[in-house]
Amino acid sequence: MNVLLLNQCFYPDVMATAQQLTDLALGLSEAGHTVTVIASDRGYDDPSQRFPPRETWRGINIIRIPSLALGKKSRLRRSINFGTFLINCSWQLLRLKRFDVVVALTSPPLISYLGSLFVRLRGGKFFFWVMDLNPDEAIAAGWLKENSLPAKLFAALLKSSLAHADGIIALDHFMKSRIVAKGVPSELVTVLPPWAHDDRVNFDHEGREVFRREHGLKDVFVVMYAGNHSPCHPLHTLMEAARELSTRKDIVFLFVGGGSEQEKVRQFAAQHELETVRCLPYQSAANLSASLSAADLHTVVMGEEFVGIVHPCKLYNILRVGCPFLYIGPTESHVGEIAAQLDSSRPAYLATHGNASLVVQHILKALADWREGKPRPVAEIASSFSRQALLPRMISLLESEKPEEAPLTKPVADGRILAGRSS
Known part of the structure; x- marks a missing residue:
């Protein structure tokens, strides 16, 4: 072919x-x-x-x-x-x-x-x-x-x-619904999430220590946002939380990646003299495991209007490195459905936009767990989004052998999300 x-x-x-x-x-x-x-x-x-x-x-x-x-x-x-x-x-x-x-x-x-x-x-x-x-x-x-x-x-x-x-690949069922609403037959649309890079992303203890040492992160709690800084992923609530925690020198907010909104992060930090906010560019593929493993709490952000329009694929690599994550966005979303399937040993902290005080509470709770030396969680659900699981399905689809579409997340019937330590 x-x-x-x-x-x-x-x-x-x-x-x-x-x-x-x-x-x-x-x-x-x-x-x-x-x-x-x-x-x-x-x-x-x-x-x-x-x-x-x-x-x-x-x-x-x-x-x-x-x-x-x-x-x-x-x-x-x-x-x-x-x-x-x-x-x-x-x-x-x-x-x-x-x-x-x-x-x-x-x-x-x-x-x-x-x-x-x-x-x-x-x-x-x-x-x-x-x-x-x-x-x-x-x-x-x-x-x-x-x-x-x-x-x-x-x-x-x-x-x-x-x-x-001849075939359409949507990243989640919310996106599929939007596509079908445009008049596309449902059977033409296959839901296949973007896979984690499990061939090169896993928790890397040695790389974590090297990365943290190189960037002056030793003995601090690292809250990381990694990936594209886009208007689709508004960071104002996270930044307000960083401002409220600015006197806590044991907490560092690290923004890794690029995009039009990263400059706004820099400007906000400069305006409010936030020494605990730092920015780094995209990391190389060879350094991806080390940089992601350096976080103690990852953040995933989704704008209210963007569910089914964009897809936060960063989540799958976060699950691969076994790091707790904080999700800021609408609960009725793909991330919310994944969070609902995690138990208290694999925490997902949830907050809506504008609720910086709750974000602060979540960060302090995650910090307390970190200080207690609780082991990093390993989410079994991560295997559902692995390259090994999803790439063959994509190739099969292109070879005109449409793969059976198994649900990768379980929608919550009433729209409520109860997961991990989100209360």
Whole structure:
């Protein structure tokens, strides 16, 4: 089978979608399929980082195309960056012949439309791997007005992508419901969460100690937010909790990753002179286990309006390293359902946006447990979201052997979430 994969990010980029797509490409190649990837020649979070325009890596043919890099400080600049990538991607697709299978992700928005159009012109099967929903995300974030001409245009292009797909992969059942509500037959949509990187992410005691020593974190309690700092994951409640705990020098809030909102974290910390708030860039894949293991309490954040639009895939690596986590967001969500399945030995602390005082209580409770030397929890549910469990199902789907869709979380009937030590 000859497969084409389309996404802005791919190896060696460390963005979440890049890592997921890299795993899929390697899995397909190891299964004997021929794999070609079209991606950007720039790093997603650091566009000054440039990658070779052509490369064969572990049997995968990588075509990297140029685009402008005007920064992310305005929606106009981001739109121009995306637009130039899509134009160059279109030109590259015109030069390619038929593929048996084309898989498009969602970065940048509308790349799925190019994938569906390419298949209509050249033939083959088209699979839409929905990492986020646009323009739904842009509307929820306030970037687009729902009844504006751009929003209507993007909605029409999304609907076309969905209508011409031979298969659609949604990340959770909330996302599937949104897709089905757009008129897509339910049987066309398969729920497959993004997998944890269990081949390279586990609790790393030695790496934890090295990371904490290198970053001056010895003998402190580390509350970590790791990943994309996006408006979809509003950090104001966590930051307010950091402000309330600013006199506690034994607690450090560490923000690791990148994205447009990380600068706001820096500004908030500077404005309130929060010495206990620190920021680090994305960590390399080789350092991922060590950095994630360095946390004593991880945080997962979901904006109220973004359930089913985006998906907090960071949770699965958190479960892999066996770290308690604090979830700030709506309880009726994918994260809430997972939290509801954890018992008191594998705590999940829950709070809603705006309730910084409860977040403070949770952090102090987790700190007390840490001081008592309670062992790090190991959640059995983590195996459900492992690369070993989910990647073969994805490959089977692309090979047109649709995998049986088993529920990975148990919805709570009345919408209440009672988990771990969330009270």
